[in-house]
Amino acid sequence: MSVHNIQHAGSNPQVAEGYKPVIAPTTLPVRGPTHALGNTTGARVVSQSGLPSFWIDKAPVGYRSSARRIVHAGAKRLFDIVFALLALFALLPLLVLTALAIKMTDRGPVFFMQDRVGKDGQFFQIFKFRSMYTHSCDDTGVAQTTADDKRIMPIGRLIRRTSIDELPQLLNILKGEMSVVGPRPHVSGQAAAGLPYDQVVPYYSYRHAMRPGLTGWAQANGLRGPTFDRDLAKARIDHDVAYIQNFSVFLDLRIIAQTATREFFSGSGF
Numbered sequence: 001m002s003v004h005n006i007q008h009a010g011s012n013p014q015v016a017e018g019y020k021p022v023i024a025p026t027t028l029p030v031r032g033p034t035h036a037l038g039n040t041t042g043a044r045v046v047s048q049s050g051l052p053s054f055w056i057d058k059a060p061v062g063y064r065s066s067a068r069r070i071v072h073a074g075a076k077r078l079f080d081i082v083f084a085l086l087a088l089f090a091l092l093p094l095l096v097l098t099a100l101a102i103k104m105t106d107r108g109p110v111f112f113m114q115d116r117v118g119k120d121g122q123f124f125q126i127f128k129f130r131s132m133y134t135h136s137c138d139d140t141g142v143a144q145t146t147a148d149d150k151r152i153m154p155i156g157r158l159i160r161r162t163s164i165d166e167l168p169q170l171l172n173i174l175k176g177e178m179s180v181v182g183p184r185p186h187v188s189g190q191a192a193a194g195l196p197y198d199q200v201v202p203y204y205s206y207r208h209a210m211r212p213g214l215t216g217w218a219q220a221n222g223l224r225g226p227t228f229d230r231d232l233a234k235a236r237i238d239h240d241v242a243y244i245q246n247f248s249v250f251l252d253l254r255i256i257a258q259t260a261t262r263e264f265f266s267g268s269g270f
Contacts, residue, residue, distance in 0.1 A: 037061050037245060048235075048242035049221040051251075060206055060241045075249045076179060083180050084173040091167060098129055098164055101155045108134030111168055116185035119211045124177040126185060127168035131156030169214050181252040182213025183240040184224075192233035200233055207240040210247065217243040217251075220258035 043054045043061055054061040063069070088095075099110045112130040115123050132151040152160065159165040172178040178185065190197045198204040218224070218239035227233040243251070 037063050046238070046242075048217070048239045051217060051239075051242040051246055053238060053242035053245055060203055061245065063209070063245060069247070072248050076181075076247075076252060077176075079249060079252070080173050080179050084170040087167075088170050094164070095167060098155075098159060098167075102130055102153075105153050105155045106130075106133050114187065116212065117188055117208065118177055118185060119208060121205070121208050123188070124172065124175075124185075126178075127171050129159055129165040129168055131160050131165050166214060173214065177211070179211040179213045181215060181243075181255045182210050183207040183216050183243065184219060185212035190227070192227040193230035194228075197227070197233065197237075200230055201237045203241070204237055206244065207237060209244050215255060215259040216240060217255055220255045220262060222262065 037054060040054055040056070040061055043056050046053045046055060102110050109130060112128045112132070113125050114128075116126045118124045131153060132149075133153055156165070169178055173180060186197065192200040216239070218236040221239060223232065223236045223239060227236070243255075
């Protein structure tokens with residue numbers, strides 16, 4: 001069964017410290033992209049950093065195809081191609097300098113490639129600038145990175161803090177495996193709070209309804225990094241749900257603007 005046809009798929013979303021949902025009573029008229037959603041009768045509306053998400057029986061409401069959603073999906077793909085091409089051209093000097101810095105720091109490949117789970121659960125190989133010493137790289141992605149991780153090279157800390165290490169994913173976008181905006185791609189068997197993610201968040205697969213993104217609603221609102229904390233891990237998926245339910249090209253532009261401010265200028269990565 002495809003994700004967009006799922007109406008009931010999980011448990012009550014919980015939230016993390018500093019993340020305060022607004023839960024509307026079931027009698028509140030549901031406003032938002034209801035023309036693209038399934039049955040919203042009696043749905044609760046939960047705010048995910050100001051973006052409404054819709055829930056019935058403790059599960060996210062599924063979405064259905066609509067003319068508006070199809071038009072926005074086509075515009076999104078066109079935007080992805082143009083954005084990726086322009087970004088690669090504009091950032092070429094930075095990309096070359098980063099590659100040289102990695103080579104001068106440690107022998108080994110410039111790029112780190114790893115299998116990730118994409119749209120509809122399909123696997124693809126993601127590209128990143130290598131930020132760890134060659135002998136310390138973890139191809140499985142099971143060992144999550146921490147703030148004082150000894151595996152990270154000095155240049156690796158800089159490119160991770162500024163998210164420069166993610167820029168090679170522009171190639172994944174051109175290939176159609178990723179989008180500029182969408183749920184961040186995880187490795188197969190991604191852990192959260194020491195457990196498989198889908199055990200912590202039963203509706204976890206909902207996030208595979210769209211292409212994974214270079215950034216997403218969760219990342220634009222500071223939810224990134226390791227998933228050791230159960231509540232933060234769940235909040236991240238809840239933000240993905242809200243993005244999928246409210247998707248539009250205009251929302252993508254808003255997320256790109258927020259990410260540029262938070263991730264690059266603030267440097268919240270490690």
